[in-house]
Amino acid sequence: MTITVFIRYQIDPFKRTMFEEYARRWLSIIPKCGGDLLGYWMPHEGTNNVAFGLISFESLAAYEQYRARLRGDKEGMENFGHAEEQKFILAEERTFLRKVEA
Numbered sequence: 001m002t003i004t005v006f007i008r009y010q011i012d013p014f015k016r017t018m019f020e021e022y023a024r025r026w027l028s029i030i031p032k033c034g035g036d037l038l039g040y041w042m043p044h045e046g047t048n049n050v051a052f053g054l055i056s057f058e059s060l061a062a063y064e065q066y067r068a069r070l071r072g073d074k075e076g077m078e079n080f081g082h083a084e085e086q087k088f089i090l091a092e093e094r095t096f097l098r099k100v101e102a
């Protein structure tokens with residue numbers, strides 16, 4: 001069963017550009033580590049402090065393997081470190097979803 005991790009970010013609205021650069025770096029890191037990146041979405045109009053990311057995996061086990069590879073990935077760890085230093089992510093929520101099939 002494929003699962004999709006839906007990540008909801010609360011971001012500092014005055015640091016949206018920094019978050020967008022952070023998300024852009026994941027575009028190559030996530031696939032390299034085994035995730036099927038569906039994309040990142042930035043605020044456009046309306047709420048200016050919420051962004052989203054969606055990543056699919058074959059299973060929860062595949063997600064756990066991805067997380068292990070990510071912890072060993074230099075670029076990934078640098079990206080996490082940059083986010084912590086700059087504090088442009090105020091909160092992050094992860095929801096694991098499965099597609100409704102007929």
